[in-house]
Amino acid sequence: MEIKFTKAETLKAKPADETKLGFGHIFTDYMLVMPYDEGQGWHDPEIRPYGPIELSPAAMCLHYGQTVFEGLKAYRTAEDKVQLFRPDENFKRLNVSNQRLVIPHLDEELAMNCLMELLKVEKDWVPHTEGASLYIRPYIFAVDPFLGVKPGEHYLFVIILSPSGAYYASGLDPVNIYVESKYVRAVRGGMGFAKTGGNYAASLIGQDEAHKQNYSQVLWLDGVEQKYIEEVGAMNIFFVVDGEVLTPMLQGSILPGITRKSTIELCKSWGMKVTERRITIQEIADAYDAGKLDEVFGTGTAAVISPVGHLKWNDKVMEINNNKIGKISQKLYDTMTGIQWGKIPDEFNWTVEVK
Numbered sequence: 001m002e003i004k005f006t007k008a009e010t011l012k013a014k015p016a017d018e019t020k021l022g023f024g025h026i027f028t029d030y031m032l033v034m035p036y037d038e039g040q041g042w043h044d045p046e047i048r049p050y051g052p053i054e055l056s057p058a059a060m061c062l063h064y065g066q067t068v069f070e071g072l073k074a075y076r077t078a079e080d081k082v083q084l085f086r087p088d089e090n091f092k093r094l095n096v097s098n099q100r101l102v103i104p105h106l107d108e109e110l111a112m113n114c115l116m117e118l119l120k121v122e123k124d125w126v127p128h129t130e131g132a133s134l135y136i137r138p139y140i141f142a143v144d145p146f147l148g149v150k151p152g153e154h155y156l157f158v159i160i161l162s163p164s165g166a167y168y169a170s171g172l173d174p175v176n177i178y179v180e181s182k183y184v185r186a187v188r189g190g191m192g193f194a195k196t197g198g199n200y201a202a203s204l205i206g207q208d209e210a211h212k213q214n215y216s217q218v219l220w221l222d223g224v225e226q227k228y229i230e231e232v233g234a235m236n237i238f239f240v241v242d243g244e245v246l247t248p249m250l251q252g253s254i255l256p257g258i259t260r261k262s263t264i265e266l267c268k269s270w271g272m273k274v275t276e277r278r279i280t281i282q283e284i285a286d287a288y289d290a291g292k293l294d295e296v297f298g299t300g301t302a303a304v305i306s307p308v309g310h311l312k313w314n315d316k317v318m319e320i321n322n323n324k325i326g327k328i329s330q331k332l333y334d335t336m337t338g339i340q341w342g343k344i345p346d347e348f349n350w351t352v353e354v355k
């Protein structure tokens with residue numbers, strides 16, 4: 001499919017100090033927009049100047065939340081190559097989310113072509129500073145001007161790009177996490193496995209509570225018994241208990257993270273025992289009391305690996321590994337970021353170059 005290109009009249013100045021990019025504030029010169037219309041399918045992709053999108057006040061996405069999104073990054077290597085990490089997994093997952101929200105399937109090759117073309121135009125926006133990258137946000141939303149509740153017949157697929165700083169300004173740093181025992185984020189049969197705005201809307205109140213208590217993120221428990229561990233706000237969670245790597249199994253209520261998947265594959269390749277199963281918070285507290293909880297870490301595209309320094313469950317505060325980065329967390333971080341920035345060989349063929 002031909003991608004139309006509409007040139008911007010002026011280009012923005014690139015950020016002068018790449019150590020102060022932060023996350024999600026700055027956007028590049030161009031975005032990709034492709035409509036879907038019932039009967040026509042996805043059609044007429046266009047790369048056009050980044051800017052507001054006109055929407056009807058009745059647009060369905062604004063009322064009933066029929067939206068999905070993805071998040072990935074482009075990395076610049078020391079040889080000045082620009083590469084992506086497992087982008088095919090993102091577009092596969094986008095369609096899993098689409099299916100749950102009754103949004104039409106988007107051909108993954110078409111989506112990838114759209115992204116590659118946009119990145120070719122915007123290559124210079126991929127930061128040159130170690131640890132900084134170009135965050136990529138593909139998303140889809142229903143635009144029908146209609147107040148009835150039903151799946152849309154008109155959508156937009158949009159990709160925007162945002163140069164973002166290193167997640168940890170001064171290297172890996174343990175985070176403090178609060179176990180939420182009042183609110184829940186998702187239930188089995190719900191849409192916890194889909195990357196959709198509604199899951200985040202449901203999580204904000206817990207996040208607020210955690211911040212008030214000086215914890216940076218929430219660890220969610222299952223929505224039925226509030227006994228089993230699910231995941232952190234935008235990260236999956238891992239425990240190392242007595243040398244064994246444990247993570248909650250995928251049962252439909254948690255997001256199947258690509259960093260989670262890569263973590264499992266790496267640990268297995270290193271000959272470690274990795275188990276995906278239901279894990280109670282009580283079991284983790286018991287392992288802590290027995291001195292067997294070696295490490296806890298989160299996984300996600302933004303931070304890659306987030307070692308957990310403190311875990312608070314009701315009145316119990318667990319200090320993990322003396323609030324220090326664990327060996328496995330560090331090794332995973334070094335390996336994954338090493339592959340992403342092309343510093344170590346990509347034995348798994350996870351990276352895709354933007355040419």
Ligand SMILES: *Cc1c(COP(=O)(O)O)cnc(C)c1O
Pocket residue numbers: 071195199231232233234235236255256257258259260299300301302
């Ligand atoms: C995106 C996301 C993750 C992490 O997924 P990655 O593919 O590893 O970036 C975890 N949990 C939630 C709720 C998410 O939205």
